[in-house]
Amino acid sequence: MARITNEELKKMIDELADKLPNGELHNLQVKIEELQSELKKFTKSLYNPDDGLKVRVNKNSEYIAELKKEKTLETVRIVDKFRENYSRLLWALYAMLLGLIFKEQIISWFQ
Secondary structure, eight states: OOOOOHHHHHHHHHHHHHHSOHHHHHHHHHHHHHHHHHHHHHHHHHHOTTTOHHHHHHHHHHHHHHHHHHTHHHHHHHHHHHHHHHHHHHHHHHHHHHHHHHHHHHHHHTO
16 A cells, blocks of 8 residues: 555545535544544554564564574473473373272272
8 A cells, every 4th residue: 555645635635625515524634633643643652762562573583583592492492392291201100100009999899
């Protein structure tokens, strides 16, 4: 979508002014002013040099690049994999222990 300059926007509004009655034109002007104020708020929150979205994305990208340099992400993945395997091992041990307890209980019932 091409960017509209202020002159083009004014020209479009003037063309609309010729076509619309006064009451509708006033409502349209109010809505355009509201839209402009919302757009200003949006651009301020997007490009704010202290905590804008663009700044946060750039900081996040820099942080990820730094982590890749230090190979921290690889270490985190290895630790997560170890933790996942350790959890599986514990569940297998719990299952074997319960199986042994039930086996002994069932054998004691039939003796």
